[in-house]
Amino acid sequence: MIGHLNLILRLTIWFLLTADLSPANIIIGVSVALLLPGRQKAAAALKDWLHVLGEILVAVPQAYKEAFEIMLRPHKAEDVTMERVKPRRTPGLIFLDIFLITFTPKTIVLKYHERGWYEVHWVRRRKKT
Known part of the structure; x- marks a missing residue:
């Protein structure tokens, strides 16, 4: 399957x-x-695939929401963070994870590190001080 x-x-x-x-x-x-x-290298479970496909369905409205937020209230702060890859990920699931992160307007994967990390660029609202 x-x-x-x-x-x-x-x-x-x-x-x-x-x-x-x-x-x-x-x-x-x-x-x-x-x-x-x-x-x-590692067998992917069907539940992992179904979970990722469910996350994709949730990401579509989230992407629209974030796009409107960026248009209505400018986001001027930027961060680069490292996020851990979920355990037991096949190359197909890693691709879908990167797609999910990059699909939303506020985030993009800059690099996938073979040791199990994503380097993610975030656009955020500047916090008022």
Whole structure:
């Protein structure tokens, strides 16, 4: 089941990058998705995938909310923090975690450190002193 989710993730990325649903592009996308090597160092649980997909559904309204906040009340303070990668993450789940962080307007992942950390840039409101 997890292999199917990785295939679907690869195809989704392919179609988002190419923006073409022609039969030839579908054949090429399926071929590329199947030919890419799958590094399965750790088995991902189905519940981890479902949890991340639920977080994506929550992130969409959050992104709109943050976009309006930035437009209505300027955010002039910036921070760079290190966030720990959740345990037992496969490369597909790490990609989705980075996508979730970067999807919202106030945050972006600057770098993924192989030792299990994300370097995250935050835009915040300046605190009144």
